[in-house]
Amino acid sequence: MSFPLALLGDFGEAIKFIFQERESVSGGVQIGGIPEMADFGLTHMHVSIVAILIAAALAIPLSLWLGHIGRGEFVATATSNVGRAVPSLALLAFFISFIGLGLNNVIAVLVLLAIPPLITSTYVGIRQVDRDAVDAARGQGMTGWEIVSKVELPLALPSIFGGLRTAAVMVVATATIAPLANVQTLGTPIITPQTYGFVGQLGASIVVALITLAVDFVFARLQRVVTPAGLKISEMPARRRFSFTTKRSFKPT
């Protein structure tokens, strides 16, 4: 295995780091290898999943309701603009300096980052539902709740899952800098080169990149699965394409 990896130079060393334990740069400690990476990976996933669940529980019902009553467009667009402009590093540093280190603070930061794309995608998803369809639903005697659950929500699901996909990718990516707040995720080798060296940084980067791409892929599939068949058949030619509202436009990390 070592021969072909050597050809890859730094990358070969980095891949070896992922699979094999070695002594740290400063000496005395064993680093790298599957057990340690798995340990980091579990923490990474733990903070990410918890953050997304909390963000979804807060943001989706709120913006479903806002979208249904047709209010709060300003809130929906403003959060997305502000959300994009605040650097994740600045937000994390803000929490570290003003509130403190630790797991809960990291999760709080990730929740804050995940909320804007969820609000925007849910709100826009609901508002994009053909008003004639909603009107027809009301005309047939559906109640407010029935309109939401049977008409608006199914038609908005692709957009909502688009938001979830963005939020998930963002959260997993941002969890990489969690070690700055003393939470040991896959970013730990990246943030502490004095122990892990460049090879460790590169190895961790490879793992983080692969995991993020996997998350992106899985959510892209989910998005496809939840799209109602009638919308899937083809792009409706008459419909205006929305460039940046429902699709991925958040990348704060």
Next chain:
Amino acid sequence: MTVPLAQLQIQEPGGSDACAAANDFCPSWIVENIDRYWSPLLEHVYLTVAPVVIGFAISLALAIFAHRRRWLTGPIITVTGIFFAIPSVAAFFLLQPITGLGYTTAIVALVSYTLLIIFRNITNGLRNVPAETRDAALGQGLTERQVLFRVELPMAVPEIMAGLRIATSTTVGLAALAVFAGAGGLGTEILLDKRFKSNVAVAGGLAVLLAALFDLLLLALQRAITPWQRARA
């Protein structure tokens, strides 16, 4: 400019006065020390403008190339989408064996993130041009090329500008992490004293202000070059 990360980690909260020593939010300290932020701020401007300009040029070329070759649009979105999903911190390291430590690495990674947003907006802007407008243009004897440059692209300007605004504010945020590529920027200052409230507030605040400023500039530019958008009977 490029401070090794190892040194960044061991910096203690800076400042000499009592407020700073107590790590409070200190306006006096900010006024005294504001000078040290100018150079990172300039780097940050550079780390934003260069990727957006380069990314716009590449996206525009790709969009024009794919305009009459519709089948290319899907693959381009897929590939730029993969770039887009890779966390910037990881990308900064993944590129280092090839492009080394410094601006090049930072800019290559940041450019790769602008592509998806700008390309998608240009493409959608072009496609949203009404069929009858295209028909009228061709029917009057404009060539395909003239239709693209005189009708479709100008009409797509509002959506293209929307894409540029998103790409720009996104890049301001991401450039804060360019410190990991050894390219400086406001992220350097944040990491140097990440527990010092005044420092974090100034550096983070400057980044947000920078994003807002760029957004206003782009908005003003958009209004200036799309007079027909404001004209109403």
Next chain:
Amino acid sequence: MEASATHSTAEPLEFCNVTKRYPGTAAPAVDGLSLEVPAGEICVLVGPSGCGKTTAMRMVNRMIEITSGDILLGGRSVKERKTSELRREIGYVIQHVGLFPHRTITENIGTVPKLLGWDKARIKQRSEELLELIGLPPETGKRYPSQLSGGQRQRVGVARALAADPPVMLMDEPFGAIDPINRERLQNEFLRLQAQVRKTIIFVTHDIDEAIKMGDRIAILQEGGQLAQYAPPAELLTYPASRFVEDFVGSDRALKRLALQRVRDIDLWTAAAIRVGTPVADARAKIAEADVRFAMLVDERGRPLGWLSDRALTGERVTEELRSPARPIVELDDVLRDALADLLSSETRYGAVVGVDGALAGVLSLEVIQHFLQAAPTESPTGADLLAE
């Protein structure tokens, strides 16, 4: 202004056995279409949807390529021209106008002149001329399309098509998106404009009434892209060539013909015009010569006052005793359909026809109209002629 708007010579247009077959479809969209449009005339392509009328029109400027056959513009095949150059020589007006929203009205009108490399001053001057021609104030030039009403936009679309003074114009349902009242106004305006500019025009519509009104000649197409009949409107209405044409023009085609005719153009009955005090013997002689058994009492300038009763003719000289007033009064310039409406709504069956001076010129009756409808439409004018007078 008049000079530059009318100076160009229109070119004749000829379809020679033109066929369009889309790949993957069995039936052709246009099947062996042959017709000639003389220079300066409006040829309306009309038919139900799917008859290939728009396809036929779009092959002229090669927005759609010809499968077989040829189209000759001024005797020259459109196929040997470079498409962009060909299109710059052909005015193009479509239903949705397709003005460029990012350009001012002046710039929109100047599109083709700019492509042809005119200098700025000339383009500006031409735009102003055309704005005047279509009846929009000059300051409209600085506005954007979104600031105009639908009707104004349609006029600008016509001005844009005329900008480089093309010999031929293509119009695809140009008034289709306009409400009925404004549509009629735009149609009339356009016919007046055409009387000045005299372009060769291919005009597509699905509305037979519009076809009859606008066309010097009408080509009715039927499904499968076949030409069902090609004739001037009056001929089409009088002698529909097939059951399809008969159905398409509608069961009221006789009425439609009346809309194409003025009172002056048909053989009216004569009636004796008698003044008070005329010797009864003279009056009786005049009545005997006239088509109508009754006499019309007129004033000293010949204007009808009313139909004389028998008692007015019993004495030595004609007295002022009327059997009925002279109603309705129809003018020579009235369209026959309107005159008929007047006749039907009055109690007498005879309408006094007067000239521009108000003097009696003849009598119109249901029999006169019926006689006209049975006669061959030899010199029936078209809608354009009616408006041009």
